[in-house]
Amino acid sequence: MSGTSSQGAVRRVVRDLRGAAPIVVYYLATPLFALADAVGWGPLRAAGITDPSVRWIYYGVLFALGWLVRRYPRGAGPVALVEGTANLVLLFLSVLGPVWGLLDDVDGSAMAGVDLPSRVLNLVVVGGMTIYALKRTIGTLERDAGRRRR
Numbered sequence: 584m585s586g587t588s589s590q591g592a593v594r595r596v597v598r599d600l601r602g603a604a605p606i607v608v609y610y611l612a613t614p615l616f617a618l619a620d621a622v623g624w625g626p627l628r629a630a631g632i633t634d635p636s637v638r639w640i641y642y643g644v645l646f647a648l649g650w651l652v653r654r655y656p657r658g659a660g661p662v663a664l665v666e667g668t669a670n671l672v673l674l675f676l677s678v679l680g681p682v683w684g685l686l687d688d689v690d691g692s693a694m695a696g697v698d699l700p701s702r703v704l705n706l707v708v709v710g711g712m713t714i715y716a717l718k719r720t721i722g723t724l725e726r727d728a729g730r731r732r733r
Contacts, residue, residue: 602656602659602660602719602722602723603652603656603657603659603660603719605712605715606652606659606660606662606663606712606715606716606719607649607652607653607656607659609649609663609712610645610646610648610649610652610653610663611646611649611650611653612649613628613642613645613646613649614642614646616628616629616642617639617642620638620642624701625700625701625704626638626701626705627701627704627705627708628642628645628670628705628708628709629641629642629645629670629673629705630674630677630701630702630704630705630706631670631671631672631673631674631675631676631677631702631705632673632677633677645666648662648666657723659716659719660716660717660719660720660723661716661720662716663712663713663715663716664713664716664717664720667709667710667712667713667716668713670705670709670713671706671709671710671713674702674705674706674709677702678702
């Protein structure tokens, strides 16, 4: 009897880790995004954060989150969902801020397109992972709710 319950627990852990693997890799790959930023390719992972020192702190937090979701794969979806949403809000504000400022400062219009390629890549990378995390979190909640009904 105990063998069956331990096998079920192992299956749940493997399923949770397998579904969380893209998120874990995404966060543990943060040093590669930081390296791309350091060599001048742009802040592909944190384009909404303009201050370089704050961005480096953010990279450290993201890498720490990678170890956290590796240790607790069931929490990977919600962690990525919250962090991705916050990152996207910062990105949108960094893009819309200069655009909104054009109404007040017509001479500053050249600054509206600065770092546009890295911002677009940031949107693709972070947005894609946030959508994946949302789908994973919803799936987990539906699975858990289905188990409770039985």
